[in-house]
Amino acid sequence: MSGILHIAGLGPGDDALVTPEVTEALAQATDVIGYIPYVARVAPRDGLTLHPSDNRVELDRATHALQLAQAGARVVVVSSGDPGVFAMASAVFEAVEREPAFESVDIRVLPGITAMLAAAARLGAPLGHDFCAINLSDNLKPWAMVEHRLRMAARADFAMAFYNPRSKSRPHQFAEALDILRAECGPDRLITFARAVTTPEEAFNTVTLGEATPEMADMRTVVIVGNSATRRVGRYVYTPRSAV
């Protein structure tokens, strides 16, 4: 008896952004596993066991999901956004690497609308030219690497999207990130704080780097920094397709 493990992206919050592929996988699932608020988005029904778990236990959660699928269950690991962007997909493959017996499990990643692209759509088209995505958390990498990547990204003149910009456990680092960006990009560069995108608590705040303060971001915020050509037109923010 062989099960299947789907790693599914629920998008940023609005159910109108959940793909039919993900909806179908959830309809067929016997077990749904994930961080508490994401599992809470899945409606209970007969024949479905929900397994909500706390944050920062990604490897344990991945191993549990692989064990259930190995035993024949139809498992969906749910992530917010896209599972391949700073979410559960990498954690599952790390768990497979640690336990080669899991290589026989049928694993399929189902993409979703990731927060930066939902935020960009609401704003206009700030990521319409070359861009990068950086996780500002230093849980899994040294802060010096984040600083280096910010400098390289600024010198490449990428537009940038930042996930996990700020948490209570590291309040000073985002201030340092803003200092680096101001030094590299100047004070007039546009920066948008997009909070809880597509949910009832959605809020947008577009300012210049000179006006930006660390308190504008929290754990539910994705931050978008324009490139040197990003500008406002009407109520929108966009980056032209042409670099010059």
Next chain:
Amino acid sequence: MSGILHIAGLGPGDDALVTPEVTEALAQATDVIGYIPYVARVAPRDGLTLHPSDNRVELDRATHALQLAQAGARVVVVSSGDPGVFAMASAVFEAVEREPAFESVDIRVLPGITAMLAAAARLGAPLGHDFCAINLSDNLKPWAMVEHRLRMAARADFAMAFYNPRSKSRPHQFAEALDILRAECGPDRLITFARAVTTPEEAFNTVTLGEATPEMADMRTVVIVGNSATRRVGRYVYTPRSAV
């Protein structure tokens, strides 16, 4: 009478990846505008006028869409993938910038599954850590800027996704891009050529930079280059969440 202009992402090809939000916008539309193969994905029906147009007329197409919406139509501009990623959203805002009367048009961008994230999902999780997206076409920027961005991205140790890697009109540039990547990242770095993702013609080819040749890419290919930690596990390619 005031219309509306939706700029909608159809995803990479499979209808199971079209969001319900986009499906609803198309169901309500009076006019659908876009590049011929994307408009061909929309079923004809009474009350809907399809406006297919050729490639490289993005600004004309955007202006036409804005004029129709201004006159009261419910217009959907369709893009493949996500309209905010190297697609029609920026072109529409460029058209608004040229003609301020268009600022009164209600414009809403509806995100979609962009090719790099669909390809990454099929592969495993190659974009599971910090990454960048670069359009390798020099239609709208100097090739020297592409080269500079490739070097900065390599020195940031970003995973990378390339759109429009190669076309008949510029056959030599992708070879130069591969040379830069080999010089910066070494010959063992993994690179995947993902063609026609989620369509019946889908094909994946993962090799090392040392093995990669320009002919492995064409206009329907998105290219994904790993960071220094990207590796294979079983039949998957993934980038660990940890940088070290």
